[in-house]
Amino acid sequence: xxxxxxxxxxxxxxxxxxxxxxxxxxxxxxxxxxxxxxxxxxxxxxxxxxxxxxxxxxxxxxxxxxxxxxxxxxxxxxxxxxxxxxxxxxxxxxxxxxxxxxxxxxxxxxxxxxxxxxxxxxxxxxxxxxxxxxxxxxxxxxxxxxxxxxxxxxxxxxxxxxxxxxxxxxxxxxxxxxxxxxxxxxxxxxxxxxxxxxxxxxxxxxxxxxxxxxxxxxxxxxxxxxxxxxxxxxxxxxxxxxxxxxxxxxxxxxxxxxxxxxxxxxxxxx
Numbered sequence: 001x002x003x004x005x006x007x008x009x010x011x012x013x014x015x016x017x018x019x020x021x022x023x024x025x026x027x028x029x030x031x032x033x034x035x036x037x038x039x040x041x042x043x044x045x046x047x048x049x050x051x052x053x054x055x056x057x058x059x060x061x062x063x064x065x066x067x068x069x070x071x072x073x074x075x076x077x078x079x080x081x082x083x084x085x086x087x088x089x090x091x092x093x094x095x096x097x098x099x100x101x102x103x104x105x106x107x108x109x110x111x112x113x114x115x116x117x118x119x120x121x122x123x124x125x126x127x128x129x130x131x132x133x134x135x136x137x138x139x140x141x142x143x144x145x146x147x148x149x150x151x152x153x154x155x156x157x158x159x160x161x162x163x164x165x166x167x168x169x170x171x172x173x174x175x176x177x178x179x180x181x182x183x184x185x186x187x188x189x190x191x192x193x194x195x196x197x198x199x200x201x202x203x204x205x206x207x208x209x210x211x212x213x214x215x216x217x218x219x220x221x222x223x224x225x226x227x228x229x230x231x232x233x234x235x236x237x238x239x240x241x242x243x244x245x246x247x248x249x250x251x252x253x254x255x256x257x258x259x260x261x262x263x264x265x266x267x268x269x270x
Contacts, residue, residue: 030207031063033228038064049140069209069225072142079146079220083191084170086242086267087219090145090233092135093257094266096244099132099236114236118196119159119176127196129239133266136257137231144225145233146262147217148197151189155214158183183208184234185230187217191269196236221265240266 006012032038041064046053056070080087088094097103099114114132115124137143147153161181184198199208208231210224217223243269248258260266 014234030227032062033065033068035261036062039067045139051140051173060178063117063225068228069143071144077142077173077262080265081219082265083150084269085265086192086244086269087146087148087265088135088260088262088266089143089148089197089223089235090135090137090262092137092233094248094252094260095134095136095257096248096252097132097134099127099130117182117198123164123196126194126238130237131235131244132242133235134236135233135235135260137233139228142262143227143231144262145189145199145223146220147223148195148219148235149189149192149241150217150219151195153188153212153214156183156185156210167190168198181208183210185210191241193237193238193241196234197223198234198236199226200232200234201226240270243270253269 039062042061043049045064045067055076056072056099058067058070061067061070077091103114104113113124114122114127118124159182181201182198184196187195187197189195199210201208207227208224210220245265248266251258
């Protein structure tokens with residue numbers, strides 16, 4: 001039995017887990033990972049996760065969190081700028097689900113609804129018949145993300161919660177996206193209607209760092225970044241606005257995630 005199976009599938013494990021999933025614990029870990037003393041973990045982290053550091057800017061890194069939220073070198077991610085093409089806002093593993101009335105959306109054996117996700121039933125109603133795109137970031141992924149399209153952005157809406165790991169064993173036992181801290185914004189676009197772009201924290205992610213409040217935004221510009229931990233980005237589309245790539249839809253229907261890169265075309269305007 002591995003450690004996550006013990007923590008999530010046994011009574012003693014769940015008892016031990018509870019204090020470690022609190023925001024306070026995450027903040028304490030975050031302070032340590034911000035400190036110079038955490039830099040000793042960088043080399044083993046790179047080795048264990050097979051990270052190609054040649055792709056990233058590494059000057060000025062003083063802590064583990066500096067490394068985790070490192071910037072990628074110019075030209076390593078190409079953003080599709082065709083206004084009618086929908087892009088991935090991040091590197092990650094993508095699953096796509098059609099949103100219907102009262103739909104229970106399965107993501108890696110977890111279940112949640114769009115109203116639970118947003119804590120706003122009226123807003124959730126606008127996305128019935130549209131798509132829910134779930135980008136799961138693992139620890140070896142690039143943890144900075146961009147705006148999915150240009151348009152007028154609302155203020156950031158923060159929903160506090162308990163932090164749980166987004167690894168699959170955890171997803172089987174806890175409705176992760178309704179438990180985790182998360183932050184979302186609405187982006188009113190010309191080609192895709194009004195999109196919801198949401199960031200979801202995971203265990204040991206002390207902060208979701210978004211750079212801007214309400215205002216005009218540009219496709220491909222950096223929106224923010226996660227600090228340590230696997231994390232998730234969710235995008236909701238209104239009905240009739242977007243056509244998702246057929247290969248992504250087929251893989252999602254079979255329960256398989258599709259690996260995508262920031263800026264990659266994942267669909268187009270209807």
